[in-house]
């Protein structure tokens with residue numbers, strides 16, 4: 439396959455080579471944030487890939503952004519510490535006012551302002567976003583007062599800004615089921631009324647709970663029209679799905695590469711274990727599964743880039759890629775036998791990291807239900 443993105447892939451690989459397994463293992467033990475890695479990606483302009491050049495970004499395509507994240511993961515690194523910076527800014531870009539774009543995008547592009555936190559999920563509503571309870575109440579014309587709680591707000595401790603979805607009109611008074619929610623750009627450097635509590639998870643993910651207690655947000659930080667926030671958030675989801683899918687493809691490639699190399703070098707019963715078809719076939723199967731998912735990621739990215747609707751392809755890409763990376767992770771542990779469990783091989787770390795993607799940012803059943811209802815026309819189930 440011809441790949442016009444080869445130069446960018448090579449540069450990302452070269453950058454990632456400076457952050458080997460030891461670096462990630464040490465952070466993983468402490469659940470510490472990969473600040474140096476994120477700084478290196480920021481300095482290289484990769485996190486500003488999708489910000490147009492007019493605002494100081496790299497003005498690259500989604501295919502390029504996908505290639506960046508895929509290479510990060512295929513190199514054994516983890517983009518989860520910063521990938522949201524790439525796509526959350528899309529909400530400002532598409533729905534923000536000219537003043538908001540001018541005020542925030544150049545700073546985000548330079549890395550002076552971090553927009554890495556995305557507050558949608560809540561403990562009581564989960565996937566049922568329209569039932570969220572965080573309230574933003576207008577206080578005169580100049581501000582909103584926010585009360586409520588978010589959960590799984592990743593990177594909140596390492597972000598200056600948060601894109602927050604909150605209810606501005608009570609559900610029963612909203613004209614439509616999907617109206618009454620609004621998006622705010624919350625400046626988290628103003629900590630009055632904001633409490634962030636880290637959640638320790640099975641992998642190093644810097645995720646948190648965020649509590650809002652009469653947090654005051656200037657009215658000028660409302661993005662777009664009041665009440666239309668759900669639509670704005672949905673419009674950014676295809677990019678998110680495509681980018682996360684690319685990370686999963688990168689993970690799958692890493693696992694397949696590790697397993698193939700080990701199967702060739704590990705000698706037992708007088709020959710390489712990879713000479714046994716019982717060891718070869720699962721690696722070959724994982725490769726096929728990854729390649730099929732990769733084609734779907736490419737199709738989704740091409741449609742996105744052409745400005746066409748790609749909800750079906752982006753959802754399928756995320757799901758197929760997340761399943762492919764998980765299958766490859768399992769295969770890689772099996773190929774390594776006991777060594778698959780040893781910290782120094784990095785496999786158990788990557789195994790834990792890649793498990794996330796059939797749950798977040800959207801879980802398997804929600805993707806299946808989207809395909810069933812919106813693609814196949816089956817009855818709505820919820």
Ligand SMILES: Cc1cc2nc3c(=O)[nH]c(=O)nc-3n(C[C@H](O)[C@H](O)[C@H](O)COP(=O)(O)OP(=O)(O)OC[C@H]3O[C@@H](n4cnc5c(N)ncnc54)[C@H](O)[C@@H]3O)c2cc1C
Nearest residue numbers: 556557558559564565590591592797798799800801803820
């Ligand atoms: C490490 C991590 C990081 C995250 N980062 C962020 C973030 O930065 N910002 C953010 O807003 N969110 C974030 N999330 C939240 C993530 O998007 C949700 O966990 C995910 O969407 C699933 O929601 P839930 O956990 O509330 O599960 P629930 O909604 O409680 O669902 C539980 C299970 O039930 C299934 N289910 C629910 N309803 C139905 C139905 N009608 N039919 C069939 N099955 C159903 C779901 O598919 C799921 O398997 C993160 C989560 C994790 C674990």
